[in-house]
Amino acid sequence: MFWFLTTNLQQFQRRGGRMKQGELRRALMIVTLFCIFLFIYLYWQQSKKLTPTLVYNYKHVYSSYKNKTVLPRNLLAFKNKSRVKHLKSHPSQWTWDCVNQRCEKRHKKESQQPVSLATCSMLCGSTQLWPQPTGPVTLGSRAVTFKHTQLEFESNVVGPAQPLLIQAYNTFNDNVVSLVERKDYLLEKSDIQVFFIRVYITQPAVVRLKLTTDESYSIVLKPHENEVIANITAKTFFGARHGLETLSQLIWWDEHANGGMLKVIRGATVQDSPIFAYRGLMVDTARNFMSVESLKRVLAGMSASKLNVFHWHVSDTQSFPLIVPSVPQLAESGSYGPEMTYSPEEVRALVEFARMRGIRVLLEVDTPAHAGNGWAWGPKEGLGELAVCINERPWSLYCGEPPCGQLNPENPHVYEVLEKLYRDLLDLSDEREIFHIGGDEVNLECWAQHFQKGSTAYNYTDLHELWGEFTQKAMKKLTAANGGVKIPHVIVWSSKLTKRPYVNKFLDKSNVVVQSWGGSQWLDTPDLIADGYKVIISHVDAWYLDCGFGRWRETGDAACDPYRPWQTVYNHRPWQQVHLDKKFIIGGEACLWSEQFDEGSLDARLWPRAAAFAERVWSDPQLDLATLNIQEDVYTRLSTQRDRLVTRGIGAEALWPEWCTQNPGMCL
Known part of the structure; x- marks a missing residue:
């Protein structure tokens, strides 16, 4: 169009400023059409921006x-x-x-x-x-x-x-x-x-x-x-x-x-300033897959409550959704589907998303138990059985919940795969001070039955010894994956291996931290502290947020009842109630296992209960141990925090009727 106007202008100048009537009409029509087009384009662009919402x-x-x-x-x-x-x-x-x-x-x-x-x-x-x-x-x-x-x-x-x-x-x-x-x-x-x-x-x-x-x-x-x-x-x-x-x-x-x-x-x-250095939240994405966008909402809620460790339990026996560059077979054979995986690029982006919100990400691939689907490709690749008891039945003989699966401690290729896996986990998380290797709920009968079926001779009168040796070998592979540098803090779940006499024999207290998940009245936590081990507290009767939703299967223990309301989460102060030495407690972590929810109910399962936990590990307010009554101020502040989370796009569940919000103190 500009070419047309320029050409006509030159012709107009050559004729001494005279333009024919037809040319003038044609030029005006083109200019008019151009203006109409420009108006429509600008209006379209503006209408895309000005939508009814904000x-x-x-x-x-x-x-x-x-x-x-x-x-x-x-x-x-x-x-x-x-x-x-x-x-x-x-x-x-x-x-x-x-x-x-x-x-x-x-x-x-x-x-x-x-x-x-x-x-x-x-x-x-x-x-x-x-x-x-x-x-x-x-x-x-x-x-x-x-x-x-x-x-x-x-x-x-x-x-x-x-x-x-x-x-x-x-x-x-x-x-x-x-x-x-x-x-x-x-x-x-x-x-x-x-x-x-x-x-x-x-x-x-x-x-x-x-x-x-x-x-x-x-x-x-x-x-x-x-x-x-x-x-x-x-x-x-x-x-x-x-x-x-x-x-x-x-x-x-x-x-x-x-x-x-x-x-x-x-x-x-x-x-x-915070009371505890480690203020964690664990989310399991193996039982049911959670999208990256839903995990970003978790991180947004954590940052609003000043939690600083996202413990990502990324795999289990049910599925292995993480694409590990060095061992792609894990996700290829273990994910629920190609659309239910986490790519390295997505993980790195999520880690950076967390960092700018003051949060570090711990990627946990649990071993040697909780390792089934995703580990069955060994024979096809000429590596032998990397895991045993995979999907074995009856499951109740070989694991705590279906499906079963444990790594094969007698297969040397297992440790080679672990080193590759650990190297990629360190790279993806960009985290080299703390590393979680899992280590809980090993079923010794699984290993015993496997060795008997394979006529494999083993020299263990107590298979806890085999479990301990596996853990030590895995930690050596972790050090190798980190370029020969020892990770300062290696976290393991509390288990029979973290009890006496095994704990002191196989776990080095100078760099092993035990995540104590048992009941608050169990002796696990005080015994570990008495033996000089540092702990992260995740007591099941207070800080397991998945409990209380009934059975999801007909046989075996399928639920940890009752439901933990936010008051129970908030009132749990084990260092005072059980008189634990706080210098051995690096922090606490609330846990959310995903057997009975997916991302559709993720927000409501977490919030505002995880916010109640956050105040306990940030400022640790005093409690009246005689009554365990919670002050009115806590109710009103938590209600306000819940509203903030909702405003920020997080589907936190309600604390009480709206009438209680509008009438402070009248419901207490």
Whole structure:
């Protein structure tokens, strides 16, 4: 078209500025058609962006000058949002007043400016922070309105922590914009012009989480003329990330302010650091497959609650969904289907997704038990039987639940495969301080029957000795896979091998950590601590979140009843109740085995119970051992945290009827 206009213009100039009437009409028609096309194109592009719902889409754009990273304002755009409340055209009939440090619901008088429940809750007594900080907290009694476009981030951080900090701020923005319930609120006038967020990190080279990593942070939030300034100070990126999470919890949506506005407490100070270095959550994706997107929601919930270890129980006897580059036969023969696998690229992306949220990923392939489907390809490849008792029946003789399967400790090729497997797991997880090798629920009868059927002679009067030797060989292969460097902390599940007399014979307390999963009244945990072993506590009667949903089969023990409500999860404090020496406890882990759920109910099984666990291992609040009564403040704060999770797209289950939320203290 431009060629046509240029040609006609040249002809027009050659004729001394005269244009024939037909040429003029033709040129005007083409220009008109071009304008119509341009209008339709621009309208189409705009209509794609302006949909009835709202979501935050942060552009990864920043500029640097004078060693200062600045994310300018007005980089925020709206897109689709999964959860938007329908605005009511009529004014609310309710208002809340702060009376004796508690919000009371009242009918609004006709001329009265209502106070929202969210604003009353944030300014009346409780901090509404989760988990509760361990250090001193002071909160102002006033709030100011602002718009997300007024957020401005500044940091003098350079080096390895800088890109992670940019991503953490990106997530912070996501969380703030998830609160917004109407996109036209940007047209309203706010109380401030700029909301500065300034982050200072003194150790920017620390970008790998370790048990010794300092995760502390402090926040000073203060007004200055027409601005609000939030200063976050931390030694490491991980502390700064926690600070951004806490800052996001000091922000809320007030539906009554100018028809709906974001609000932030006008002034606050927070000092905080965790009690335990290891705050884990285990999810099993072997019994039932979970998509990567569902696992990202798990990580998002963990970051909101300051949990820092995602223990991914990625395989079991039922399936082997992880594609291991060096041993592709495991997933080829062991996955439920090609669409139910995790590629190396997906795992690495998930690990990075977790890291920017302050979480490390432990990939566990359990051995020597819980290893069946996925391990049957040995004979075809000329490696002999890598596993025995696979799908053996009757299953009750050879394993704890169907199907059965255990690695063959007498086959040397097993250890060669393990070294390749371990090398890839270390590479995929980018984690070399902690490694989980499994090691639980070995069925000795399986091995005994296999050796008898094969007429294999073995010199063991006690097959625990064979189990112990297998574990030692596996650990040597782990060291070899790590380039000859010993992994500082190798985790094993508690089992008969972690009991006396075997534990001291086969497990080196200098680098073996036992994940103690038995009942809280069992002697496993205190005995291990007495013998000088470090432990991670996952007591089945308190922190197993899959229990209480009935039997999934007719024979054998098929359920761990009863259901563990969040109060049971929260009240479990074994270091006080059983008087354990905390210096041997590196942390705790809640576990979710997947026999009776898939990703459709994943969120509700975890949240908010996993959040209750998170406060126990972050700040470890005091308990009244005589009554085990939980204070009202915990109920209201956890209810607020549950609402945050839902706002962020996580399907957390309800704690109680909405009436209890609207009437604080009336249900307790």
